[in-house]
Amino acid sequence: MKKALQVRILDDRIGRDLPLPAYATEGSAGLDLRALLDAPLTLNPGDTVLVRTGLAIYIADPGYAGLILPRSGLGHKHGIVLGNLVGLIDADYQGELMVSVWNRGAQPFVLEPGERLAQYVLVPVVQAEFEIVSEFQATARGAGGFGSSGRQ
Ligand SMILES: O=c1ccn([C@H]2C[C@H](O)[C@@H](COP(=O)(O)OP(=O)(O)OP(=O)(O)O)O2)c(=O)[nH]1
Numbered sequence: 328m329k330k331a332l333q334v335r336i337l338d339d340r341i342g343r344d345l346p347l348p349a350y351a352t353e354g355s356a357g358l359d360l361r362a363l364l365d366a367p368l369t370l371n372p373g374d375t376v377l378v379r380t381g382l383a384i385y386i387a388d389p390g391y392a393g394l395i396l397p398r399s400g401l402g403h404k405h406g407i408v409l410g411n412l413v414g415l416i417d418a419d420y421q422g423e424l425m426v427s428v429w430n431r432g433a434q435p436f437v438l439e440p441g442e443r444l445a446q447y448v449l450v451p452v453v454q455a456e457f458e459i460v461s462e463f464q465a466t467a468r469g470a471g472g473f474g475s476s477g478r479q
């Protein structure tokens with residue numbers, strides 16, 4: 328399924344030095360986001376830095392949200408993940424998409440200008456509407472959680 332979204336390009340390097348985000352393959356769920364940097368950026372172990380993308384994506388429809396997720400290769404091989412673990416982009420957010428990059432690894436990592444550092448996934452969302460009740464209808468699980476069903 329495809330959904331048209333409005334995008335503002337906030338820096339003239341986008342579309343000139345840096346390609347616009349695009350799906351790498353027909354089945355890709357994520358659009359790779361690129362680091363808008365003036366120069367290479369060294370992330371020492373433990374560093375967290377907010378990196379610009381130069382893009383604003385206005386979802387508008389509250390039935391959707393954006394997720395910013397790490398890229399598997401950067402996360403697994405280099406320890407480059409997100410300072411907020413997952414970025415949640417609200418449907419009414421109109422500002423620049425920012426990526427909190429965290430080097431959770433043991434080695435310094437140099438992020439290059441234009442490098443694909445994270446990915447954006449558009450997901451459907453259902454907003455909850457609460458009905459206050461005094462009891463729930465009983466279920467087999469009830470309030471059991473946090474490993475209550477055992478390990479095997
Ligand atoms: O990785 C991220 C996460 C969030 N945002 C933007 C879009 C999102 O809609 C807004 C607010 O995010 P969130 O609600 O997660 O943060 P908050 O700390 O609750 O801020 P606020 O008080 O603005 O809601 O910040 C990003 O650009 N990148």
Ligand SMILES: [Mg+2]
Nearest residue numbers: 415416417420
């Ligand atoms: Mg919030």
